[in-house]
Amino acid sequence: MSRAGSVAELLDATHVRWCGPDCEQTVDCSFLHFPRRAPAPPPVRSVRSARPRYNKDTADLFSLMGGDGYRPGTPQVHEENLWPLLRTAMTKADDPATADQAYTDWTGAPASSASETVAFACRDSIQWMANWCGGQYADQPTAVHYIAFSTICDDLCIPPTDLVRGRFLMYGRSVADLAAAMDEQGWRRDGVHALLSLVRQYIVQYVEKVHDGLHPMLNSKPGVWDAVIYRTHTANTYGAAVVVRRVCKAGPVSWTSLMDSSICDAISMDLCKATMNVYQFDNHPPAAHENHEQRRKTAYHSLYLDLIDALVAAGAPDAIVHFGRAGFLFVQLQERYHERRLGHRLPLRPAMITHLTRLFGARPTDPLTDHLFLARRADQERTAL
Template sequence: MATTSLERLASAGVEVSAVTSDMLAWKGSAQEALEQLSVAQSVQELLHRAHALWCGHDCDQSPACTFLYYLRTPPAAARPSTVRPRYNKQTAHLYAVMGEGGYVGRVPQTHQVKVWPLLDAVVERWDAAARRHGGLPEHYADWTKKRDAHAADTVSRACRDTIQWTACWCGERYGVDPLGLRYVAFATILDDICIPPLDLVGGRFRMYGWSVRDLMRAMDTADWGRDGVHALLSLIRQSILQYAEKMDFHPGAEHLGLHTELNGSTNMWDGVIFRGHTGNAYGTAITVARNSRVGPLSFTWLMDSAICDCLSMDLCKSAIGVYSADNHQPTSHKDRSADKKASYRSIYLDLIDDLVFSGAPEPLVQFGSSGFLFVPIQDRYQERRLGRRFPISPPMARELKRLFGETPTDAWLDEVFHCDRDHFPAIPPPGHCR
């Protein structure tokens, strides 16, 4: 990106003090943190470099590690800053489509699964495979299940989704922070395309002409400060977990996959936290808080809001039949599915109440409950349900041009993007996919 363009977009952002707590081991800028990450030679090395920037080199990877785990302490009660959502512990039993049992009581918020060794094994295995083969067929495969023929279709729709989400989260302020929008777009595309994390930190992957390096430079220019570092490390964590999730889709008989272990646990907390990290709801919550000009905020408020955003989304997707199309369903595990779904919604009901009754700002409570709004009305979920794309409307086309630019992809991405028919046999035959 040209410096003038970076400066223009940085100056167009919102002015707000840092919303995140000063808890990271890394004290430098976001650009300097990215330099530390970009020298990694493997995804496993990238994982441990990002972890060291977050926790420091002395972290023992126990459940006290806030990079992969979340040992939650409920916040103290305070005067509420907003009204309680109408779907709550006292009304949940009225809606059979959400689960006839309603609220089943406080679910343990502790970890049982040792995620660190599982994740290490996954990335080490696929690093070795990539070295042997000079790359892997899954790289840059389309995971949207919406029959995209070209990378530009996937990228432009991810940015469309970003605009629609931000409107649900922030209302008419959806376009005031171009850097926040681009950040959420990067978080979205990681779900839609199997992007090697090293390509993300190295700047090879670009959207509308921007790399993550361009974004971090712009955030530093716009004085995001430690918010930018939190956002970067959360994005890198997401990229690694998304990659591990996709590459471990068929784990095989010789080892247990991440989701096999998480879904097999009797404790839903492990799956909930992994789900939040794969969606990067924490980094997104930072952009919502900055857009809404609230802060500083506690780590608990940001994490609880982020978790609730993912849970409200998944609960609503389950209710309208969209979730059944997903490859990984953290509420499903044979005969325990009903119990797990009850635990899933009860965790949401506990956390959203804690946000309200501890005095969290209204934008965070709105973000946490917003899945009940955006899932029914956004194109993304109706496309997922139907398995096909909708045309971009003229108003949205104008907004994409204004907020992101003219050209979604470059020639390199256009060439490497492809449909992975081994994973998705329902995708049309050759001729529809690159």
């Protein structure tokens, strides 16, 4: 994968490692799609988590995303094959003219340097792990490093080829160093899936940043499933769910339950962001539509309510159910979302600086990343004049 000469080549190399060489790239391709099949209900003794109090029976009591409550029967099927959409967008991703967008700041609360941006992303990663895993949040530093790599590509426009070639570093670590640590610690299949999901995230994140026509195409259909799955991939909540299952020692979990939890984590985050007036600042809201946004918001909301119930009914471990609803917790607690609303950063507290040094190190970025970040910011400032 590190030998890929373009984003399109990296996409193909990552896909082959996920699906194998015979995948026909239809809506049944599980690399870009989620051809969901309802899991068989477990024996009563296998139900391991209580049903959330906020559910489809209580939803209409609250005004989340406009207050339309729950709509039963929201489709969980793809209306569009995402492969042609991504192939079309890929031409822009590999266009040399997009190079000037690399390492631009997408946080909505700009920092003064790349070093500061990376440090804040690592702060966010520690806080997410605490919200997901409680006191076990730092038991496996490699897991925290993984979440940090997954966080930073939302904040900076990082070319995916820079990730796999080792050009982009966080606290002196490359993704190859991350993979080596996973291998040494026996992550096995978890490591393979988490790393492929990470590369997929970098690809879809980069594409949506350089191709502003992608999301209008995703959001053009009556249903929201296509946009929801793309949103899940850009957030890499699947990779995070793998991490949570491992850190919390939750035991075996089906792929369907991991995906259901991943989707719920992303949607619960957006639902809570909507109540805090943060969702309006998102660059690519999955429910956006010129004429039918409220209908799509209701469908988006309803998918969460259906899938969180499905997790409980399928006997998913409590850690995985908690991960699915955790957006209602971490959006309120983490500085990241308050900074988005305020439009500026909040100072790192001394205790957090101590945790960052302990878990990551002393220097967030290398000179190359610092230079590229400042050059892009200077370009943006000149354009704004």
